[in-house]
Amino acid sequence: MRRAEFFVRDSEKRHLTCHLCPNRCVIRDNKTGVCRVRKNIDGVLYALNYGEVSSYGMDPIEKKPLYHFYPGHQIFSLGTVGCNLHCRFCQNWEIAHGEPPTVRVTPEEIVHLARQQRQCIGIAYTYSEPLVWYEFVSETAVLAHEAGLKNVLVTNGFIEQEPLEKLLPHVDAMNIDVKAFTNDYYRRLCAGRLDPVRRTVEIAVRHCLVELTTLLVTGENDSPGEIRELVDWIARVDREIPLHLSRYFPHYRFDAPPTPLATMRCAREIAREKLPYVYLGNVGDVENGYTYCPQCRKKVIERSGYIIRAVHLREDNRCRHCGYALNIVGEARATAS
Numbered sequence: 595m596r597r598a599e600f601f602v603r604d605s606e607k608r609h610l611t612c613h614l615c616p617n618r619c620v621i622r623d624n625k626t627g628v629c630r631v632r633k634n635i636d637g638v639l640y641a642l643n644y645g646e647v648s649s650y651g652m653d654p655i656e657k658k659p660l661y662h663f664y665p666g667h668q669i670f671s672l673g674t675v676g677c678n679l680h681c682r683f684c685q686n687w688e689i690a691h692g693e694p695p696t697v698r699v700t701p702e703e704i705v706h707l708a709r710q711q712r713q714c715i716g717i718a719y720t721y722s723e724p725l726v727w728y729e730f731v732s733e734t735a736v737l738a739h740e741a742g743l744k745n746v747l748v749t750n751g752f753i754e755q756e757p758l759e760k761l762l763p764h765v766d767a768m769n770i771d772v773k774a775f776t777n778d779y780y781r782r783l784c785a786g787r788l789d790p791v792r793r794t795v796e797i798a799v800r801h802c803l804v805e806l807t808t809l810l811v812t813g814e815n816d817s818p819g820e821i822r823e824l825v826d827w828i829a830r831v832d833r834e835i836p837l838h839l840s841r842y843f844p845h846y847r848f849d850a851p852p853t854p855l856a857t858m859r860c861a862r863e864i865a866r867e868k869l870p871y872v873y874l875g876n877v878g879d880v881e882n883g884y885t886y887c888p889q890c891r892k893k894v895i896e897r898s899g900y901i902i903r904a905v906h907l908r909e910d911n912r913c914r915h916c917g918y919a920l921n922i923v924g925e926a927r928a929t930a931s
């Protein structure tokens with residue numbers, strides 16, 4: 595437990611308001627906010643999950659998913675408990691909304707562990723929502739940079755502007771979930787709002803590599819019209835942002851049937867009209883992982899699941915066929931032939 599940042603007490607000190615995320619929870623004494631991990635104790639907000647790790651391990655960077663950041667490399671990944679959204683189809687509800695066992699660690703120990711791993715580019719804060727682990731992530735990220743490691747956030751992007759801008763100098767890449775492109779969807783299915791997430795993407799893209807993920811949920815956010823609106827907005831922000839369209843399967847408190855494969859392919863075609871880097875997830879089709887050069891349309895990275903089979907890029911991440919500079923950060927390397 596550690597004193598949290600970003601809260602304001604009321605004048606009588608009976609309750610306080612947390613300003614970390616757009617929920618802006620008003621928290622009475624001895625109570626927690628919506629995320630369950632920030633608690634008012636005698637008029638001071640504490641981060642209950644500081645240093646509490648629910649899961650950790652080495653992952654391919656492609657698993658985050660990040661396809662344009664050090665392709666073919668491994669990253670030390672860890673997560674905590676709690677989340678500031680409540681998605682009815684949450685894929686990680688056991689740690690986001692349950693009571694999983696945790697181990698207690700310090701930022702120094704995490705950096706030390708990451709440095710001990712072979713061929714590890716850095717640390718990914720993932721599995722549950724890293725933004726409600728703010729103090730621990732910030733402190734660890736600073737130490738990681740000092741040690742020459744990269745920092746990656748896999749996040750829902752639901753954060754206020756001030757804490758976001760304070761954290762971004764220590765972040766190298768983000769995968770941000772844009773769960774849908776309507777406030778109605780966010781309100782009904784996630785207990786959140788779209789607008790703050792849009793703001794996070796628009797700010798983050800100026801600071802680090804950003805990739806986006808949208809889980810297409812059957813009958814909820816998968817209409818051609820909504821996908822077109824999403825894609826038009828991404829293209830206006832930066833058409834070079836990679837977009838991962840992921841297939842939904844029933845989970846947690848949602849039992850609509852899996853997204854039809856025809857819907858996934860239709861969404862990909864719509865997205866490719868405006869964006870050069872579009873990937874499908876959870877569909878089991880090898881070609882969905884390929885990266886194509888936006889200029890000459892030739893394959894530049896051939897992926898099969900998390901395995902990189904071939905790289906057709908120069909050392910400066912320009913296309914080996916036509917010289918186009920791709921939006922890829924870091925060395926790309928094949929992990930199998």
Ligand code: SF4
Nearest residue numbers: 612615618619627629
């Ligand atoms: S971080 Fe948690 S306590 Fe703070 S406003 Fe968001 S949900 Fe509420």
